[in-house]
Amino acid sequence: MPKLVDHQERREAIAHALWRVVDQQGWPGATLREVAREAGVSLGQLQHYFASRAAMLTFAMEYAAERTADRVARGLAGLDQPPHPLEVLRIVLAEMLPLHPDARASSRMNAAYVLEALHDPELRKRAGLGLRDGRATVERLIRQAIAQGLIAPERDPDIETDLILALTGFTPLLELEVIEPEAALAAIDQYLDRLFAEGP
Amino acid sequence: MPKLVDHQERREAIAHALWRVVDQQGWPGATLREVAREAGVSLGQLQHYFASRAAMLTFAMEYAAERTADRVARGLAGLDQPPHPLEVLRIVLAEMLPLHPDARASSRMNAAYVLEALHDPELRKRAGLGLRDGRATVERLIRQAIAQGLIAPERDPDIETDLILALTGFTPLLELEVIEPEAALAAIDQYLDRLFAEGP
DNA sequence: CCGGTTACAAGTCAAGTGTATTGTAAAACC
């Protein structure tokens, strides 16, 4: 056979091409042929690495989630140890919003994925689990911060968690350039500052 | 010619069918033939009312925006006159979230539309204008409430406006059943209560 | 060195897409 090839590597390269296509042409534009062209491979080769379009999309999504987690982890590494929960939340939120090219690609992938998941039970389960996981992580953070006295004890951890997650609602505003990235960051800072403020 | 037909009425009927299709099968599933089937008309008839698929989608979106505005107006009519800004915001937010079938259909239409708009300059301009309009309306409300002393004067109207709009970020959480409708409403109430609370 | 496996290339296929064309019945209008 020809030189043995690292499948994972190839798949990731194709996933990157897929991101680029989705970023530039949208989810429906991500046809097998278009992704192959963007990746600089033939349709046959692409099909050698992904048995179906669905398999390709699923892989690309999981890989995007990994990369986002990596970006967050890298951001957290730059903080004091242990980091202040406010800083943690700030970084998590900032990485989930389309504020730089990498995050934008992930964000668009995610949006398309969620939209698709609404009508596909399998994807729905998968996407639901992912989001629930994320929510659980944030909730843990909030509860810890309350226990540490960093957040006023009157705050309901469930509601505060949901409100934090809702801040990803900046995404469409940013994408359509209704608000500037600085405005989104300022709003997040303002919100977190109030959340972590001392009670009266 | 056969009995003269109310074009607007026909178009709206088709738009309703389109919503149903988008709601159940997603944006890409909204093919001319599928919408025609859902509307109970022939492909030829549908083409008689919409010159192209793009025209159909545009009409359906504008109509959805009108209907959402109607729902909000109906909600506002049930309030004291003049209504308290908090109540106004509560109703606006509640109608923008997928909390009941009508709002859900509009919400999904809107999500798909925004996603599509990212790669279509014409749609982008249109969607951007719509969102900017909405933002301006909310901002006016906030500034008024500050002027009336209902919101603490330290609050920055710009940031507060953005934060209000960000609360539409509950949408994916609701759609994927990560949180319950009551939780979203509770969070919104909590948030608005704090926004309108007296300063210390 | 050779059978078997891997890595692709290229072509084929059926299904589905939006759009354009053509035909026709019916009612409005002068």
Add this chain to the structure above:
DNA sequence: GGTTTTACAATACACTTGACTTGTAACCGG
């Protein structure tokens, strides 16, 4: 009452799509 419009039906067209099949060169393992 003839003519012109309107409202549709039906079909055809040119493409694109994901999937599948077949062919073939390359290399490893025995």
